């Protein structure tokens with residue numbers, strides 16, 4: 001006899017809804033397929049550069065199967081012949097378009113792709129999330145003869161600071177000594193012209209759009225700055241927005257933007273501050289000869305640095321503190337005169353021969369500001385420099401000064417210099433004092449520059465927070481003499497005392513109200529300094545309050 005089950009499940013049986021099951025399964029599979037296809041499309045687009053290679057391989061295999069090896073041999077011979085002719089006729093373009101591309105491809109595969117995961121992990125740049133790893137994504141590698149520029153995409157939860165900190169480790173991980181980290185694109189979009197310019201500009205706007213999650217690592221493969229940089233050619237007409245002064249570590253020419261700025265050069269003794277000044281003077285030389293630029297030089301070291309180039313200077317003092325102060329006061333007077341003429345018309349002065357760019361070169365600023373024994377003259381100098389630095393940039397009266405010690409106790413006016421150059425320094429802390437807070441962490445290892453690397457410096461390039469390493473060209477004494485003979489400044493018309501500068505410090509002189517007003521030294525030549533138009537404008541200002549605007 002069969003025993004009946006305790007609970008009869010058959011009664012609870014529900015028929016399987018097969019149509020629903022199939023529909024859900026098919027929809028799920030279709031969705032997965034779509035995701036895979038989209039991912040493949042993104043991958044294929046991202047690796048579009050590989051397409052021609054894939055097509056070539058497929059064609060080569062097909063040709064081999066149908067015709068054997070000889071067509072390949074023929075193609076190789078033709079390519080070698082074309083390459084040889086190209087290299088012979090246009091070496092630059094061949095190197096840029098063929099050699100460097102092959103090098104980039106090879107280094108991407110062999111150096112970076114192969115070791116990427118390991119190096120990123122060991123440098124502490126891999127993030128852990130949800131039981132897995134988030135590795136920075138290697139996007140591209142572009143090689144020049146000296147550098148590899150690697151672009152990567154950071155995982156979420158990271159910022160470029162992590163890469164700045166790991167820069168040293170990254171450099172050694174990939175077999176180099178230096179790695180610079182940039183949080184922004186280094187090249188500006190190209191200037192477009194012609195019929196299709198509007199279209200190209202739109203494409204550039206997309207290509208060069210801001211990519212906050214991208215980081216640019218520049219590995220210095222061969223350090224071009226170990227060799228002395230030869231003097232650069234003198235520009236026929238100086239471009240004040242880009243004066244060529246030396247070589248960058250990526251082999252580009254380093255150009256200084258002098259227009260509307262003041263430059264502070266800091267460096268330990270014998271590290272090449274002179275070469276910065278002479279490189280600058282060389283780039284301005286054509287303007288000095290034409291009178292477009294007037295260099296007023298102060299060499300508190302008794303002429304040891306600048307006297308040799310005397311004819312280049314429209315005004316020069318190296319032996320008399322009070323004449324140095326006079327010169328700076330005259331510069332203030334000149335600046336104020338310009339201010340009155342240009343006020344309300346333009347915001348930045350354009351140099352002309354009548355109203356030239358005045359560049360005041362001071363070889364050792366600390367001597368003037370901190371170590372000068374006469375406190376009255378020191379105060380006058382500090383005051384004039386303060387006025388020039390705070391107002392002179394836009395008016396074409398610029399200060400280029402060198403110092404061994406960038407501390408504020410020594411260079412009290414340090415913060416008024418917008419452009420700074422850090423040569424080899426003795427103290428770690430001096431780097432941030434010169435280049436700004438955090439500059440050392442962002443890669444400006446100026447205190448690591450060896451004593452032998454004279455003229456090597458860290459600078460900030462336009463629009464980039466990350467410092468770049470450069471070497472200034474070396475101008476020897478013979479070349480300076482040659483420059484002085486070839487590019488001597490035309491005689492300068494001496495200024496008329498338009499207005500005495502404001503008194504710096506009341507001094508007890510025992511007369512009248514006990515105030516002492518400084519009056520500039522009388523002009524040595526009778527000729528007026530300023531063009532008639534400017535003089536007329538100044539005549540109006542012979543007011544009882546000394547021409548100062550109320």
Ligand SMILES: Nc1ncnc2c1ncn2[C@@H]1O[C@H](COP(=O)(O)OP(=O)(O)OP(=O)(O)O)[C@@H](O)[C@H]1O
Nearest residue numbers: 228268269270271272273274275454455472473474
């Ligand atoms: N750009 C350079 N390339 C190679 N050598 C250089 C360069 N600049 C300077 N030197 C060498 O370093 C020496 C010192 O240079 P310089 O007098 O310019 O240094 P400095 O910093 O101005 O010295 P000081 O602190 O005495 O003013 C020079 O005699 C020269 O031999």
